[in-house]
Amino acid sequence: NAGVMQNPRHLVRRRGQEARLRCSPMKGHSHVYWYRQLPEEGLKFMVYLQKENIIDESGMPKERFSAEFPKEGPSILRIQQVVRGDSAAYFCASSPWTLDRDNSPLHFGNGTRLTVT
Amino acid sequence: DQQVKQNSPSLSVQEGRISILNCDYTNSMFDYFLWYKKYPAEGPTFLISISSIKDKNEDGRFTVFLNKSAKHLSLHIVPSQPGDSAVYFCAATGSPYSGAGSYQLTFGKGTKLSVIP
Numbered sequence: 001n002a003g004v005m006q007n008p009r010h011l012v013r014r015r016g017q018e019a020r021l022r023c024s025p026m027k028g029h030s031h032v033y034w035y036r037q038l039p040e041e042g043l044k045f046m047v048y049l050q051k052e053n054i055i056d057e058s059g060m061p062k063e064r065f066s067a068e069f070p071k072e073g074p075s076i077l078r079i080q081q082v083v084r085g086d087s088a089a090y091f092c093a094s095s096p097w098t099l100d101r102d103n104s105p106l107h108f109g110n111g112t113r114l115t116v117t
Numbered sequence: 118d119q120q121v122k123q124n125s126p127s128l129s130v131q132e133g134r135i136s137i138l139n140c141d142y143t144n145s146m147f148d149y150f151l152w153y154k155k156y157p158a159e160g161p162t163f164l165i166s167i168s169s170i171k172d173k174n175e176d177g178r179f180t181v182f183l184n185k186s187a188k189h190l191s192l193h194i195v196p197s198q199p200g201d202s203a204v205y206f207c208a209a210t211g212s213p214y215s216g217a218g219s220y221q222l223t224f225g226k227g228t229k230l231s232v233i234p
Contacts, residue, residue, distance in 0.1 A: 004160070033220055042121070042206055042224030043161065056221070091160050095220070106222065108153075108160035 003027065004094050004109035005074075012115045013082045021077040021112045025094030032075040033106060034060075034067060037089040049075060082116045089113050120144045121209050123225035132234050136194040140207030140225055143188065147209040151222065152181060152192045155204045164205075165192070197232045204229045 003026035013019050025032050030051050035043040045059040049069035060067065064082075069075040079086055090113075093106040122141045130136045140150075148169040153161035167174040167181045167190065174181050180193045194201055208222040 006160075009158075031220075035222075035224075040226065042208075042226045043222070044224070045221045048220050059221070093160075106220065107163060110158070110160045113158075 004092055004107060006090075006092050006109035006112050008112060009110065010113050010115070012117060014117055015083055016081050019079040019082050019086070019114055019116075021079075021090050021092075021114070022074040023077070023092030023094075023109060024074040025092075026107065029094035029096050031055075031095045032069050033093045033095075034075075034077050035091045035093065035108075037091065037111075039088070043091060046077075079114075082114070084116045087114055087116045119225075120147075121207055121223050121225040123205075123207055123228050125228050126226070127229040127231070129231045129233060130197045132199055132232055133196045136192075136197045136201065136230055136232070138192040138194075138205050138207075138228050138230065140190045140192075141188060142190075142209050144209070144211070144223070145188075146211040147223070149210050150181070150183060150190050151208045151210075152179075153206040153208060153224075154201075155206060155227070161206055194230075197230075199232045199234050202230055202232045 005024040007022050032049045034046040037043045047057040047060045047067045048055045052071050064080045066078045089111045091108050091111045093108045120143050151166040152164040154164050155161045165176050165179045165181050167183050172183050183190045204227040206227045207225040210222050
């Protein structure tokens with residue numbers, strides 16, 4: 001998991017607050033992917049971004065969730081007005097220009113564990 | 118609707134013996150399969166993958182077998198070591214040419230492997 005940096009590692013928010021999760025991709029990677037793991041579940045795709053572009057957000061809830069990957073700085077996953085059901089582990093992965101499945105499968109960061117109280 | 122199923126939540130194996138983890142899938146569009154290993158409080162780590170044009174791929178102690186007609190794959194670990202104790206996720210994706218998106222991994226719920234010394 002070395003290279004993809006996520007922070008914070010743990011985040012506690014009260015219902016109704018906002019949560020901001022940050023992901024810095026591996027050096028040289030321009031593509032970022034966010035996945036969510038609910039308790040006792042597998043990881044589920046949320047959104048795929050390139051610099052300044054959302055490529056596919058089909059896995060992201062339509063309301064309260066947004067993601068960005070600015071020209072400078074980390075990718076941000078933002079959850080507004082959090083609810084208890086948002087409690088999960090959020091993982092970020094990165095890849096170079098195009099995902100070459102045979103040579104560079106997705107490499108994940110260590111995740112942010114969000115707890116909504 | 119679970120497209121990737123890992124029906125055994127847990128598995129215990131003696132050190133030195135073979136560990137066999139199973140995975141079934143339902144989506145015929147999947148043509149690339151991966152295994153990830155995950156330790157607590159860490160992100161998933163890529164282990165081994167297989168394309169649908171193959172039926173076996175080997176990397177050291179790890180071998181993945183694919184039976185396309187049965188839509189079944191398995192991961193063999195021989196010999197098992199205590200350090201292999203982790204949760205193992207099976208994941209699948211479709212060819213980008215099919216529109217499924219090679220970055221959109223669909224994960225199973227995982228199998229917790231315990232290797233007993």
